[in-house]
Each structure stands twice: as C-alpha cells, then as structure tokens.
Amino acid sequence: MPDILHRVGIDAPPERVFQALTTLDGLRGWWVADATGDADAGGTIDFGFCKMRVIDAEPDELVRWHCLEGPEEWVYTEVTFRLEWKEGQTFVLFAHTDWKEPVEFMHHCSTKWATFLLSLRDDVEGGGGRPAPRDVKIHVGD
Amino acid sequence: MPDILHRVGIDAPPERVFQALTTLDGLRGWWVADATGDADAGGTIDFGFCKMRVIDAEPDELVRWHCLEGPEEWVYTEVTFRLEWKEGQTFVLFAHTDWKEPVEFMHHCSTKWATFLLSLRDDVEGGGGRPAPRDVKIHVGD
Numbered sequence A, B: 001m002p003d004i005l006h007r008v009g010i011d012a013p014p015e016r017v018f019q020a021l022t023t024l025d026g027l028r029g030w031w032v033a034d035a036t037g038d039a040d041a042g043g044t045i046d047f048g049f050c051k052m053r054v055i056d057a058e059p060d061e062l063v064r065w066h067c068l069e070g071p072e073e074w075v076y077t078e079v080t081f082r083l084e085w086k087e088g089q090t091f092v093l094f095a096h097t098d099w100k101e102p103v104e105f106m107h108h109c110s111t112k113w114a115t116f117l118l119s120l121r122d123d124v125e126g127g128g129g130r131p132a133p134r135d136v137k138i139h140v141g142d
Helices: A014-022 A024-030 A104-124 B014-022 B024-030 B104-124
Strands: A004-010 A044-046 A051-058 A062-069 A078-086 A089-097 B004-010 B044-046 B051-058 B062-069 B078-086 B089-097
Touching: A004 A104, A004 B104, A014 A024, A014 A051, A014 A062, A014 A078, A014 A089, A014 A104, A024 A104, A051 A078, A089 A104, A089 B104, A104 B004, A104 B089, A104 B104, B004 B104, B014 B024, B014 B062, B014 B078, B014 B089, B014 B104, B024 B104, B051 B078, B089 B104
Parallel strands: none
Antiparallel strands: A004 A089, A044 A051, A051 A062, A062 A078, A078 A089, B004 B089, B044 B051, B051 B062, B062 B078, B078 B089
16 A cells, blocks of 8 residues: 655754644644644544544654544545654654555645645744645645 | 655646756756756756656656666656646646665655655746755755
8 A cells, every 4th residue: 555755854852843743732833723632642633624543652752643534535544753863853754654545635645744744844943834724835726 | 666656736837847847957947956968758867866867758748757876775766747737737746656665765755856846836837946956955964
C-alpha cells in the first residue's frame, strides 16, 4: 500500500514539537485552527473534516493517529510523527500510511502535508504557523 | 517500490508549464538556477548534484526523466510530470518512482519536491520561483 512520507527539521527541542502534536492549542497553531477534542493518548481529535483517534503518544518520540472519520480515502489510514533529536534540531519523520490506492487525492494530500509540516516548523520556531483555513494554497480554489 | 507523489494546480495553460519543464530557462526558474544541458526529449540535463536523461516529452502532457547520476538512492529512479487541464488550471501530477527503499532521505526528498513544485507554480504564475540555491529550506543547515 502506498504511503505519504515527509521529513522536516525544527530548531527546537523534541518536547516543544511533541507539545505541538499532542495539545489542542498546539494543533490549532499549525494544522486546523478550530480543532476540538482531546489530543492526548487515547483521545479523539475533531478536525472538522476528519476525526483522529490518538493511538500512540510516547513523550518526545512518537505520535500516531488512526483516522476514524473523514474523506473516504482517509478512513482506517494512520498518521505517524516520529521525533528524533540529531544535528542540533528535532527531525520529524512523518508518514501517512495504509492508503488503498495511489489516487489523485493522495498526490494532493502529499503536497498539502508538506506545507502543514513546514507550518508546524514555523509555528514551533516562533515564525507563525499557517493552519487551515489560513493554510498555504496549492491549487486554484484550494 | 515506494514512490513520492505530489499534485499542484497552476493558473496557466499547459503549454506554459510544459515550457518550464522542457527548457533550461524554465528549469532554472524553479528548480536549479545553474542547470545546464539539453532539456528536450532525448537530451541530458545537468543539475549539478544529478544528471537526468529526458526520456519522454509529449507536448503539454507529459515529461519523464531517468536519473543517470546523482545521489546513490536516485540513480535509476524516474521523475514524471503529467499535465492535465481541468477546473480552469493546469494540474501537475508528479511522481518520483522506483526508489529501492523508503529511506529517511526519501522522506526529505518528498518534502523538498513539494516546495519545488510550489516554486514551479509561483514561477509560472509570475510570482517568482525559488530555485536552488535560493530554495525553501526544510531543516537547519539545508
């Protein structure tokens, strides 16, 4: 099954990145401005267009979500953020896995995830994130 | 074998995007500022860190490169740009295929390609591209 993979490096310690991934305030700063729910282990986060169950949250190391509801192609997929401190920065190794087919929507989501991971980077580094609906647009009408 | 997939939509006709993919001036505007060689069908383009053979160039529809030299993980991989006019824009369906393994460098390249495809979009739309070495940085020391 095809996967979406990305990596960004963030000039901040892993605990700051982990916080941006496991708190509502954190997620609202870079992904979806009006996210609600519980972003900690076992919780369910409502991002409006999708709902994610937090199936793993290992402090400063790993966050994994399982998609409960959302776009048809997303349901049952998983989103993983692995954090690794090296070379004086926190690298985020990202994977959105278990897509059934490499549909055109998957191409779109891959590019979109890249912009959101850079939004995460910018937000954690203090430069300001670009959460939806102020997200970076990647096509006319996006 | 894992693939890198992306999609961007460009507010310009396919022939303008095709030109940005199959001329040195075009490629210098969004990917590598000092690219040399021949960017048309059958030619070899030297991007400095890699060399690509242009194995397909179907006007306004498809461009495909085969990597001759470059980072070890890139050699023998292929890069494909499919152009499709719909919804009042040219969609670029991008694929960098035939990676042997989903190594960490592949994660990096996936994010990097997203930034370069948005550079292509911005350049063709007249907003100015961000070719290397003025490319969007995605980690400390990038």
